[in-house]
Amino acid sequence: MTDSPNIFRCVIISPAGKLLDCSAICATFIAHDGSVGVMSNHMPMLCELGLGIMAIEPAQTETKTDRKKFALIDGGFALIHSNMVNIIAADAVISWDTKKEKIEYLIERSKKKLKGVSEVSEQYSHQVEKNALLEKLLSNMD
Amino acid sequence: MAGIRQILQRRRAAESIRRITRTMGMVSTAKYKSYHNKRDAAAEYENALSQIGYLLVTSQEPIDHPLLKENKSNCSAVLVVGSARGLCGSYNNHLTHLLDMHIKNASQLGKKLDVYATDSKLLNTLSYRKIKPQKTYPNIDESLGGAGVDEMANDFIEQYIAGKIDYFGIAYMRYYSASSQKVQTLTILPLTELIDNLTTRTTAIWPYDISFEDFYLSPEAFEVIKGLALTIVRASIEFCFMDAALSEHLARMVAMRSATENAENMIKELTNEYNVARQGQITCELLDIVSGTGDLK
Numbered sequence: 493m494t495d496s497p498n499i500f501r502c503v504i505i506s507p508a509g510k511l512l513d514c515s516a517i518c519a520t521f522i523a524h525d526g527s528v529g530v531m532s533n534h535m536p537m538l539c540e541l542g543l544g545i546m547a548i549e550p551a552q553t554e555t556k557t558d559r560k561k562f563a564l565i566d567g568g569f570a571l572i573h574s575n576m577v578n579i580i581a582a583d584a585v586i587s588w589d590t591k592k593e594k595i596e597y598l599i600e601r602s603k604k605k606l607k608g609v610s611e612v613s614e615q616y617s618h619q620v621e622k623n624a625l626l627e628k629l630l631s632n633m634d
Numbered sequence: 635m636a637g638i639r640q641i642l643q644r645r646r647a648a649e650s651i652r653r654i655t656r657t658m659g660m661v662s663t664a665k666y667k668s669y670h671n672k673r674d675a676a677a678e679y680e681n682a683l684s685q686i687g688y689l690l691v692t693s694q695e696p697i698d699h700p701l702l703k704e705n706k707s708n709c710s711a712v713l714v715v716g717s718a719r720g721l722c723g724s725y726n727n728h729l730t731h732l733l734d735m736h737i738k739n740a741s742q743l744g745k746k747l748d749v750y751a752t753d754s755k756l757l758n759t760l761s762y763r764k765i766k767p768q769k770t771y772p773n774i775d776e777s778l779g780g781a782g783v784d785e786m787a788n789d790f791i792e793q794y795i796a797g798k799i800d801y802f803g804i805a806y807m808r809y810y811s812a813s814s815q816k817v818q819t820l821t822i823l824p825l826t827e828l829i830d831n832l833t834t835r836t837t838a839i840w841p842y843d844i845s846f847e848d849f850y851l852s853p854e855a856f857e858v859i860k861g862l863a864l865t866i867v868r869a870s871i872e873f874c875f876m877d878a879a880l881s882e883h884l885a886r887m888v889a890m891r892s893a894t895e896n897a898e899n900m901i902k903e904l905t906n907e908y909n910v911a912r913q914g915q916i917t918c919e920l921l922d923i924v925s926g927t928g929d930l931k
Contacts, residue, residue, distance in 0.1 A: 505682045507869070509675030523852060536844055538686065539852035540861045569686055569862065573844050580682045582865060 499551040500532045501576040504563060506584040511563070515551040519577055521565060522546070528570070536573040541565055541581065543618065545625055545632075562587040562632050564625050585626065587633050595630050599623055638911050645904040652897035658721065659890030666883035673809075673876045680873060683866050684832035688839055690859060691829050693846040699859045700795045701825045709746040710801040711768075711790065712736050712819065715878040716756025718773040722885040725807060726756045728817045732805050733765075736819070748799070752777065774879045778872065787868040794823045804874045807881035815881040822870055825863050832870070 502519050504512040520529045522544025548561040567582035585595065602619050609616045690697065714733055717725045733749065740747035751757060751767040752774060760767060769789075772782045790802045802823040809815050821827040833839050851858055 505678050507676050507679045507872070510678050525852065536849045537852065538689070538849045538858065540858060568865070569858075571682075571686060573849070574842055578682060580679065580686065 498532050500530070500534070502548055502550075502579075503577065504546075504565075504579045504581060504584060504586070506568075506581045508584075511584055511586050511589070512548070512561070514548070516548050516577075517551055518549040520547050521570060521579065523570065530572060530577050533575055534572050534577070537570070538572075539570050541568045541570055541579070543567065543621060543625065545629060546579065562629055564622070564629050566622060585629065587629050592630060592633060595626055595633075599626050599630075602626075638908065638915065641904055641908045641911060645901055645908065648897050648900045648904060652894055652901065655890045655893040655897060659887055659894060662883045662886040662890060666880060666887060669876055669880045669883065673873075673880060676869075676873065676876065680832065680869065681836045683862075683869055684829065684836045685840055686862060687825075687829035687866055688833050689846050689849070690855070690862065691826055692840075693855075697855045697859055699856055699863075701791065701823070701859060701863045704824055705794070705797050705800045707797050707800045708744075709748060709799050710736075710740060710803075711748045711750060711793065711799045713750040713752070713771070713786070713802070713804045714756060714760075714767075715752050715774065715804060715806040715875060716754030716759075717882045717885075718752075718754055718775060718879075719882075719886075720755050721889055722882055723889045725882060725885045726754075726759060728807065729756060729805060730759055730763075732817045732819065736803075736805065737765075774875050774882070778875055778879070783868055783871050783875070786871055787864055790823060791863060791867060799823070804871065806874045806878040807885075808874075809877040809880040809884070812884065815884065820870065820874055822867055825859075825866070828866060828870060832866070 499515045502516040522542045524540040524542045564585040565581045571578040748768045803819040
């Protein structure tokens with residue numbers, strides 16, 4: 493937990509492990525019904541996540557830079573309480589600790605997977621949207 | 635005593651067995667390490683999910699959802715996770731004994747038991763014992779890499795909600811440590827039992843002074859439970875599969891190590907036998923030469 497009044501703890505956990513645990517000033521993520529913004533001392537909230545890019549503005553004391561962090565979140569839950577945001581993602585790709593090649597590989601792999609899926613299915617549209625977001629994440633890394 | 639040629643043939647065979655078992659042992663070691671890292675990484679995810687689960691089931695007013703209620707359909711389902719490949723000691727035997735106990739319990743209670751299995755070596759044993767699985771799912775490696783786990787989770791949740799089954803458990807080899815693995819059945823449905831199971835495994839259940847009623851839920855509790863159930867069931871199946879894969883590779887590592895040691899001992903014995911036979915042959919030939927030379931004199 494953080495002592496400063498304007499910052500909160502932000503944690504991202506996925507099946508691949510803990511991807512982020514830092515102090516942040518502000519974070520926005522995509523919930524099941526739209527975008528949610530969080531600042532310090534947010535009310536306790538439990539919400540289901542959708543597919544989208546999460547943006548985290550880390551506290552300067554933590555990273556010594558004011559660069560925003562981006563992560564692609566695909567489903568899961570956000571648990572906000574005690575000045576802490578826990579993102580429990582079903583699948584997540586982070587931009588700051590991942591090589592560009594890996595994201596490119598993920599895009600290629602999902603494009604291959606799409607070949608066997610019907611174009612009218614929900615899975616197809618979800619995957620197409622995810623690919624577009626991965627490309628956006630890739631462009632954010634430049 | 636066998637002839638020199640036979641001894642050499644046997645030694646060559648033992649050497650090729652040693653090479654194969656050593657390679658298989660190395661492959662299993664690499665896979666074991668890879669699954670071990672994945673399992674360690676997934677532990678935090680498991681803890682986080684069980685915390686949300688705990689929060690939902692400890693609400694002052696119980697949430698009315700079919701997955702949190704018990705139903706009396708008089709039919710249970712058990713998924714048996716056998717080894718994907720052979721040569722792993724008594725791994726599948728332990729699972730067969732556990733399945734026998736389930737069958738015995740079900741018949742004692744007068745219940746129907748549906749057996750499901752992953753594509754594994756266990757299928758041969760089941761067919762020998764005339765147990766026909768209701769459905770066979772892809773093996774562990776394929777399930778963990780693809781959408782197999784999603785399909786399983788959806789199948790059993792739908793069956794439970796429809797009232798076709800009142801219990802769903804996974805019989806698998808649980809990995810406690812590198813020196814301890816035991817067969818056990820993890821109850822997946824009803825969901826309350828699964829959450830109860832998960833919370834007993836976690837390091838910290840819910841260390842905060844805040845209860846379920848303080849949270850703003852989006853969407854409402856019924857919908858959250860629906861999404862959470864699918865996520866927890868899917869994750870629990872994945873953890874069971876990971877444990878099973880870890881135990882399988884560990885069992886194979888141990889089996890291959892002892893097979894390699896046995897082959898090495900056999901090679902040593904055969905080498906000694908070969909040396910004795912060869913020395914005997916040399917002595918024999920020398921005696922022939924000496925006696926021939928003596929005759930010529």
